[in-house]
Amino acid sequence: MMAEKREMSGGADEGNTGMRTAETLLRLVPMGLCIAALVVMLKNSQTNDFGSLSYSNLGAFRYLVHANGICAGYSLLSAVVAAVPRPSTMSRAWTFFLLDQILTYIILTAGAISTEVVYLAYMGDEAVTWSVACGSYGSFCRRAVAAIAVTFGVVFCYAVLSLISSYRLFSKYDAPVDHTAKGIELGGTTAYRG
Amino acid sequence: MMAEKREMSGGADEGNTGMRTAETLLRLVPMGLCIAALVVMLKNSQTNDFGSLSYSNLGAFRYLVHANGICAGYSLLSAVVAAVPRPSTMSRAWTFFLLDQILTYIILTAGAISTEVVYLAYMGDEAVTWSVACGSYGSFCRRAVAAIAVTFGVVFCYAVLSLISSYRLFSKYDAPVDHTAKGIELGGTTAYRG
Secondary structure, three states: OHHHHHHHHHHHHHHHHHHHHHHHHHHHHHHHHHHHHHHHHHOOEEEEOOEEEEHHHOHHHHHHHHHHHHHHHHHHHHHHHHHOOOOOOHHHHHHHHHHHHHHHHHHHHHHHHHHHHHHHHHHOEOOOOEOOHHHOOHHHHHHHHHHHHHHHHHHHHHHHHHHHHHHHHHOOOOOHHHHHHHHHHHHOOOOOOO | OHHHHHHHHHHHHHHHHHHHHHHHHHHHHHHHHHHHHHHHHHOOEEEEOOEEEEHHHOHHHHHHHHHHHHHHHHHHHHHHHHHOOOOOOHHHHHHHHHHHHHHHHHHHHHHHHHHHHHHHHHHOEOOOOEOOHHHOOHHHHHHHHHHHHHHHHHHHHHHHHHHHHHHHHHOOOOOHHHHHHHHHHHHOOOOOOO
16 A cells, blocks of 8 residues: 555656646746847837837837736746745645736737737728828838737747646645535435436 | 435535526626627717717727627526536536636737727827827727726636636646645655645
């Protein structure tokens, strides 16, 4: 019995180390992507005969830069915490879960509103007399698109990280529905079964 | 032993019915909010001396209308499915989890990009010569803000629903980390403990 448990725990330990490494890497990848998007957007400015345009002239792009900065910092910090081998506590799992969710929402909204601004800059909008800015600032728009594309890579990573951290958190809890289903089966008081 | 199980299952059954009712209601609330936001935005148009402006002139608002429509339909459907008392299967939990996540992302991006467009309409942007549209279309902008505020109510509901559906899904799985922690304790092969 003890030997069995030890063997099982050895296997689980190896699997766990692998999972921990995978999670740490999955947290370092968005860090790299965030920094890339940040640098591309920060250096994004264009001056021509019509005037000059930089990322800081558009609120959405400022938000993108801030979101990527926060995300890069959090990714590094959480990668370090995730890399340390210690038993996961409830409060730690909740912290990871909530912060991962919030970061996913922040980076997703940053990508979404920047996409909308680039869309408006490329297409313009006649009804509200917004001109096609990318006609005059073509290379600015292309670099903005590149930064946004990289940001959506971060969004994908964080969607996966959210899944992992909710698995880590909620797998600690008992399933309420299945217990009832078993209880119904055993008690035989109700007729329905899926 | 059997009596205990029956008693326990009875309690769990009541708790489960309560939880099912709560979840069904939590799915009907965003349905109502979605329809409200949809109607406000659909009827949103203004004609004055400068011209006429309707929601369909702005891509972000068209997306908001579609997102709210899809969300209202899914909320109703999922409320009906959630109301049916039957044991939750793995595939059903996965379906709920994935669809809730996707809907959260869709409605969040709809709210975010509409907020950005309303922000641009109120503030304008000199650098890209986008004029302050809300100067001429004040009541259009106010109704758009109302629709967006309601949409963020939907976002909040869906954030909670995502949490519930990930709990329902992942509580069916075993916690990998805790098992290892116990294994380490029993096996005594490693020294660290949290």
